[in-house]
Amino acid sequence: MQAYQIENILYAGVVGDALGVPVEFDKRDSYYIDSMTTGTWEQPKGSWSDDTSFTLPLLENLTAGQSYDELMQKFVNYMFHNEYTPNGVAFGIGNTCAKALRNWSVNHYPALESGDKSVEANGNGALMRLAPLAIDLVNESNLDQRLQLEREYTSLTHRHPRSIVASYIYLEIIHSLLNGHSLLSTLDTLPNQLTKALENRPSELKELPYFEAMFQPGFATTLRKDIKSTGYVVDTLLASIWSVLNSTSIDGAVILAVNLGEDTDTIASITATLASCENLSDHINDEWKSQLQNKPLLDKFIKPFAKKETTKS
Numbered sequence: 001m002q003a004y005q006i007e008n009i010l011y012a013g014v015v016g017d018a019l020g021v022p023v024e025f026d027k028r029d030s031y032y033i034d035s036m037t038t039g040t041w042e043q044p045k046g047s048w049s050d051d052t053s054f055t056l057p058l059l060e061n062l063t064a065g066q067s068y069d070e071l072m073q074k075f076v077n078y079m080f081h082n083e084y085t086p087n088g089v090a091f092g093i094g095n096t097c098a099k100a101l102r103n104w105s106v107n108h109y110p111a112l113e114s115g116d117k118s119v120e121a122n123g124n125g126a127l128m129r130l131a132p133l134a135i136d137l138v139n140e141s142n143l144d145q146r147l148q149l150e151r152e153y154t155s156l157t158h159r160h161p162r163s164i165v166a167s168y169i170y171l172e173i174i175h176s177l178l179n180g181h182s183l184l185s186t187l188d189t190l191p192n193q194l195t196k197a198l199e200n201r202p203s204e205l206k207e208l209p210y211f212e213a214m215f216q217p218g219f220a221t222t223l224r225k226d227i228k229s230t231g232y233v234v235d236t237l238l239a240s241i242w243s244v245l246n247s248t249s250i251d252g253a254v255i256l257a258v259n260l261g262e263d264t265d266t267i268a269s270i271t272a273t274l275a276s277c278e279n280l281s282d283h284i285n286d287e288w289k290s291q292l293q294n295k296p297l298l299d300k301f302i303k304p305f306a307k308k309e310t311t312k313s
């Protein structure tokens with residue numbers, strides 16, 4: 001992979017986030033979005049949210065080879081000190097992430113035990129930041145090794161096995177796409193691979209059925225009204241996969257996703273990321289990208305990461 005392709009993937013995710021911010025929580029078909037605008041959160045157009053603000057520290061951490069504690073400190077610097085933000089204000093942070101950061105910074109829990117492991121804590125707050133990890137692991141051929149890191153990076157904020165399995169599915173799809181497989185063929189083979197790999201992890205294995213709809217051959221033809229678009233990690237992942245399967249371009253996938261309503265920023269961001277991995281010769285709309293707030297800050301973390309990933313052997 002070339003550095004510009006990695007940059008395209010990461011920028012697409014930020015654009016999806018920023019397109020979705022103004023309509024986050026809005027009901028499906030109460031609006032139509034195909035450009036940068038303002039709305040929910042009353043931020044200037046092109047403002048990206050917590051999805052990106054949690055992704056930038058991960059990029060920085062992976063570029064520098066830093067520890068989980070160093071990553072948690074960066075998350076805290078975002079939540080309490082407004083670092084990694086488009087306009088100097090942290091907004092939209094989810095309860096589970098906030099709780100994990102309090103557990104780590106105030107209650108001194110170990111980083112890997114800071115995430116909430118209750119079944120109520122299965123929002124998409126870990127999923128939304130993790131794409132860089134899959135890019136970093138693109139040449140790691142040992143599945144168990146990849147799953148372990150995916151589990152650990154998820155656990156910093158989300159420790160319920162459903163959230164962990166959601167990360168496995170999302171990140172393993174990215175891994176497969178970046179290794180040249182199509183989304184359809186990946187969806188065909190992934191369940192068996194995961195079932196085998198999780199043989200000795202029954203608490204995770206029993207979560208796989210929650211995601212099974214996306215692995216059915218006819219999933220792409222599911223009616224739009226039957227696709228949920230909430231912040232529940234299962235809904236978010238299914239809505240994103242559905243949007244990619246029903247589009248022929250990155251822009252098309254993002255427009256489909258952002259107009260589903262409710263958790264629009266995260267669903268559009270994850271959709272854009274997946275669509276970019278599936279279409280490595282395509283790139284996100286230049287006009288949308290040029291309208292992003294605080295581009296220098298995005299470049300500061302995206303460019304060194306892309307460079308590092310293409311120069312490592």
Ligand SMILES: [Mg+2]
Binds near residue numbers: 049051092265266
């Ligand atoms: Mg958000």
